[in-house]
Amino acid sequence: MRANIFWQEFKMQLRSVITWSLSMAALIFVFVSLFSSFAKDAALLNEMMANFPEALLTAFGLNNVNLATLLGYFGFLFLFVQICLAIQAATYGFGLVSIEEREWTADFLLTKPVSRTQILTSKLLAALSSLLITDAVVWISSFVFITMFKGDSTYEPRALLLLLLSIVVFQLFFLAVGLVISLLVKRIRSVTPYAMGLGFGMYVLSVFGDMLGESVLELITPFKHFNPNYIVQNEAWDTPLVLISVVVIVISLVGSYVLYTRRNIPAVV
Amino acid sequence: MSVIEANHLTKYYGKARGIVDVSFQVNEGEIFGFIGPNGAGKSTTIRLFLSLIYPTSGSATIFGKDCIKYGPQLRQDIGYLPSDVFYYERMKVIDLLKYSASFYDRDCTQRMRELADTMELDLNRRIEDLSYGNKKKVGIVQGLLHQPKLLFLDEPTAGLDPLMQRKFFHLIQEENARGVTVFFSSHILGEVQRMCSRVGIIKEGRMIEIADIKTLQQNNYKKVLVEADALDAAHFNIPGVTNLEHSNGSVRFFYKGDINALMRTIGSVTVSNVTIEEPTLEEIFMHYYE
Numbered sequence: 176m177r178a179n180i181f182w183q184e185f186k187m188q189l190r191s192v193i194t195w196s197l198s199m200a201a202l203i204f205v206f207v208s209l210f211s212s213f214a215k216d217a218a219l220l221n222e223m224m225a226n227f228p229e230a231l232l233t234a235f236g237l238n239n240v241n242l243a244t245l246l247g248y249f250g251f252l253f254l255f256v257q258i259c260l261a262i263q264a265a266t267y268g269f270g271l272v273s274i275e276e277r278e279w280t281a282d283f284l285l286t287k288p289v290s291r292t293q294i295l296t297s298k299l300l301a302a303l304s305s306l307l308i309t310d311a312v313v314w315i316s317s318f319v320f321i322t323m324f325k326g327d328s329t330y331e332p333r334a335l336l337l338l339l340l341s342i343v344v345f346q347l348f349f350l351a352v353g354l355v356i357s358l359l360v361k362r363i364r365s366v367t368p369y370a371m372g373l374g375f376g377m378y379v380l381s382v383f384g385d386m387l388g389e390s391v392l393e394l395i396t397p398f399k400h401f402n403p404n405y406i407v408q409n410e411a412w413d414t415p416l417v418l419i420s421v422v423v424i425v426i427s428l429v430g431s432y433v434l435y436t437r438r439n440i441p442a443v444v
Numbered sequence: 445m446s447v448i449e450a451n452h453l454t455k456y457y458g459k460a461r462g463i464v465d466v467s468f469q470v471n472e473g474e475i476f477g478f479i480g481p482n483g484a485g486k487s488t489t490i491r492l493f494l495s496l497i498y499p500t501s502g503s504a505t506i507f508g509k510d511c512i513k514y515g516p517q518l519r520q521d522i523g524y525l526p527s528d529v530f531y532y533e534r535m536k537v538i539d540l541l542k543y544s545a546s547f548y549d550r551d552c553t554q555r556m557r558e559l560a561d562t563m564e565l566d567l568n569r570r571i572e573d574l575s576y577g578n579k580k581k582v583g584i585v586q587g588l589l590h591q592p593k594l595l596f597l598d599e600p601t602a603g604l605d606p607l608m609q610r611k612f613f614h615l616i617q618e619e620n621a622r623g624v625t626v627f628f629s630s631h632i633l634g635e636v637q638r639m640c641s642r643v644g645i646i647k648e649g650r651m652i653e654i655a656d657i658k659t660l661q662q663n664n665y666k667k668v669l670v671e672a673d674a675l676d677a678a679h680f681n682i683p684g685v686t687n688l689e690h691s692n693g694s695v696r697f698f699y700k701g702d703i704n705a706l707m708r709t710i711g712s713v714t715v716s717n718v719t720i721e722e723p724t725l726e727e728i729f730m731h732y733y734e
Contacts (some may be wrong), residue, residue, distance in 0.1 A: 439457070442496075
């Protein structure tokens with residue numbers, strides 16, 4: 176870890192961190208503020224939903240969800256926060272070393288007296304700090320807005336806490352997988368399509384998994400490993416699935432170090 | 445003592461050739477010219493020494509140490525100026541230079557200011573607003589600010605105006621006078637001839653010649669021009685003469701061999717003028733590539 180690289184990275188990410196954090200806080204504000212008006216008609220809504228075809232409900236992740244309870248409602252909408260978190264983390268993962276190669280600044284950094292392991296560690300820690308800042312904003316805004324708008328409703332704090340804490344591992348998954356993919360390909364021309372692909376792709380996989388009842392797909396996607404409905408209903412993480420995420424993270428990180436320390440840095444042609 | 449050493453260094457990019465079996469040494473305090481056309485493997489060689497890429501086979505050492513294993517430590521004393529310079533566009537020049545300086549275990553502030561003054565570099569501009577030539581100046585300052593003992597220059601003058609080129613060469617000669625070893629890659633042979641004592645010529649990934657520039661010139665063809673009335677070109681067709689040309693009372697040819705034999709041949713006719721020149725590096729170089 177080198178402090179100068181860490182701060183350089185952190186400064187370069189700061190604008191993006193602020194944008195993502197504020198957007199997610201705004202998203203949570205909009206969702207939660209609508210709850211009180213929503214709760215009034217929730218009984219009606221639940222009745223209506225019971226008449227919807229099963230497949231449609233599954234597609235929107237509304238199966239077995241009780242929108243009349245605060246956490247049932249919050250858990251359902253938290254999926255959209257998760258999609259944002261996934262895309263943000265994947266963007267940082269894909270860009271961590273590939274941006275320097277695309278903009279040819281890798282030559283500058285790698286001819287300095289630092290090892291590649293030090294470079295990667297510093298960059299990873301900077302990205303991790305950026306993600307933790309976003310996570311903290313999500314935590315704080317969730318608590319504050321829920322307290323502001325919950326009205327007479329009550330909720331189980333343990334369930335909310337577990338849901339909110341899960342996003343750290345959730346983001347790490349996309350950071351690590353994005354990073355290792357970026358090191359497996361020769362060159363990434365633009366980070367955004369990759370990050371959107373990974374983020375949405377995993378979400379779509381989880382939806383398909385629900386619709387097809389395929390438990391194999393559950394194994395792959397963190398949207399299943401950290402399914403908000405499951406956490407809210409069981410007041411617990413789905414431990415075996417979470418462990419899959421952790422294993423993928425560890426393998427991706429180890430793989431990234433191995434690949435990066437052996438990588439041939441492309442020259443301007 | 446040799447400062448850098450390549451031992452059968454080979455690099456393939458997949459199936460594409462980078463360099464093949466390149467071996468050479470550069471001695472302390474020397475300015476070593478490394479010449480060849482684009483795509484011959486000059487940058488590949490330099491990037492191998494800097495561990496930006498890893499060899500397919502063979503090895504390279506700097507200051508006697510393996511340049512992969514001891515890379516981070518060795519790079520404390522290495523300066524690098526690439527042919528194309530790219531820096532973090534959103535940074536100010538001064539911030540980039542400070543960032544660069546923060547990697548070294550010595551104070552670089554004073555030297556940085558001196559260099560920026562010499563190169564007339566405006567420190568408060570953003571990198572993205574700089575012209576190519578000015579970015580190149582940033583490159584020169586960041587490559588030299590930590591007072592390296594070894595410099596890798598990869599076609600360093602591209603993009604610099606003639607005035608700045610002169611300042612740059614002066615700077616390099618000053619560094620060299622302080623004992624800095626310079627590895628100078630270029631395809632502009634005039635500047636190599638001016639700066640370097642020894643050159644290596646690389647062709648299609650292989651080192652085809654390593655020699656002193658003087659030796660290269662002396663052991664090579666001499667260019668001879670003889671002017672006289674009524675000359676018979678055939679008179680000069682002695683062993684060692686090639687490219688014999690005859691026009692308007694003058695004869696031109698290349699000669700390689702015993703200089704006395706040539707003098708006797710010229711002496712046997714009445715001439716009005718004779719010039720015998722050593723070939724320029726460019727002509728020698730072209731000869732290797734014919």
